[in-house]
Amino acid sequence: MSSESCRSNPPLQTALPINFIIIGGGIAGLACAIALRRVGHHAIVLERKERANVSSHSGIRLPPNCTKILYHWGLRGILMQRAMITHTLLFSRYESGEFLGTHIWDEGMLKETRGQFMLTTHAELHEVLYDAAVALGADIRYGAEVQEIDPGSPTVKLASGEVLSADVLVGADGEFGVSRALVLEGRDDGNPTGLALYDTTISQDELLERANFLYEDNGIIVAFGLGRAIVVYPIQDKKELAFQWYGPDEESVGRYGDIASADIHSVANAVHKDLRAVMSRVRKAVRVSIRDHEDLEDWVADDSRLVLIGEAAHPFPPGTIQASAMAIEDGAVLAKLFSHLSEERQIESFLYAFQELRQSRVRQVREQEFGGVFYMTLPDADAAAQRDNGLREKAAAGLNALDGSEEASKAWEEMEVIFGYDCEDQADDWWLKWGMLRERALSVDQGAAPSLLDFSKMITQVSSTIIDEESH
Structure with a gap:
């Protein structure tokens, strides 16, 4: 590039x-x-x-x-x-x-x-x-x-x-x-929240005909369950599916960067047969404890x-x-x-x-x-x-x-x-409303610069300068 x-x-x-x-x-x-x-x-x-x-x-x-x-x-x-x-x-x-x-x-x-x-x-x-x-x-x-x-x-x-x-x-x-x-x-x-995420992917070749319903309109599939959920969506030009399973966190261990060694089949019980067919092809997952x-x-x-x-x-x-x-x-x-x-x-x-x-x-x-x-x-x-x-x-x-x-x-x-x-617009707004104001306040009184975030003093100084300029 x-x-x-x-x-x-x-x-x-x-x-x-x-x-x-x-x-x-x-x-x-x-x-x-x-x-x-x-x-x-x-x-x-x-x-x-x-x-x-x-x-x-x-x-x-x-x-x-x-x-x-x-x-x-x-x-x-x-x-x-x-x-x-x-x-x-x-x-x-x-x-x-x-x-x-x-x-x-x-x-x-x-x-x-x-x-x-x-x-x-x-x-x-x-x-x-x-x-x-x-x-x-x-x-x-x-x-x-x-x-x-x-x-x-x-x-x-x-x-x-x-x-x-x-x-x-x-x-x-x-x-x-x-x-x-x-x-x-x-x-x-x-602090443990009681939930864990199991994160993995599935290749299209591994799915065969089991998961055509998951590719509808590049959609994100969200399956709600009691204390459990699945989020699935296509990646790699539909060659793979990202697969994220949320469920109870009984171990309170695991984070991104760990080796993908968790077996979702052992924890994702009660899932619907269509999703179970998909999960039979799921690779080992990274287990991430969800903490606050x-x-x-x-x-x-x-x-x-x-x-x-x-x-x-x-x-x-x-x-x-x-x-x-x-x-x-x-x-x-x-x-x-x-x-x-x-x-x-x-x-x-x-x-x-x-x-x-x-x-x-x-x-x-x-x-x-x-x-x-x-x-x-x-x-x-x-x-x-x-x-x-x-x-x-x-x-x-x-x-x-x-x-x-x-x-x-x-x-x-x-x-x-x-x-x-728009975060960049917000940063520009800060400069226009406060940053430039501070710079002008400093130029008004170089001998007594306001403290780092003393905006009230800045406003007072700049307002006084404007009034003085207008009076002349």
């Missing part, structure tokens, strides 16, 4: 290029490197694993708020080659196979979001981002394990003994990485230039649609803010602005994603029946599954807000 193919509407270039070290070469780290290089900063990505072991073949769903960023970065063409567009959700019962309803994404809504729903694999998305980052000049180092971080310097020490320094450190090494542990002053294993991690009060380490992004800042339930999207949004926002860097003194304020912009957004989306997992796997028979009856009624009336009732309409409105959100 040429550098030119990664460029779309070249963004504002920073007046002061600085050095970023990004700890972690997954989706979050690579996306951050792309975004920073696009605005002119230097980026080194340090990944402890070898390149062949970083990505997985798991399925991944990319919502419109994510694909619009990748399109803006000039990656639309390659995504169209490596991913599939989907418009349809198909709901059924886990135990009986009964059809419950369909939801077709509204074309008008998708047009407004400037993105699309896409289906691909973690490995394919990782390769697209890697190629783009390298083409833009990012330095990506594999087998570079960070053992120590000194956020005050800021420097990192590798397992090899090499010490690297930068102007800003970005922790993108996940919920169990050294960056999050440093900010938390300890490891955070999260505490919200971090700060994503920026105290008195330092270390900032967390992606799963290091906000671990999401595994397999959910927004997990990778939020990581990509993080990188886009951080880079947008730092495109305005003109003096070193701005670095800390931009890091805290990033935290301020992202925390409320991520918490809202994360709450909805957890709600979606629990909605699919309702263990209470009465609550599950109420959910299913609502879907049946909408299907009988010819309505989309997410349309109709007041509750559904509210959920749909929230979803539209999430999908329509």
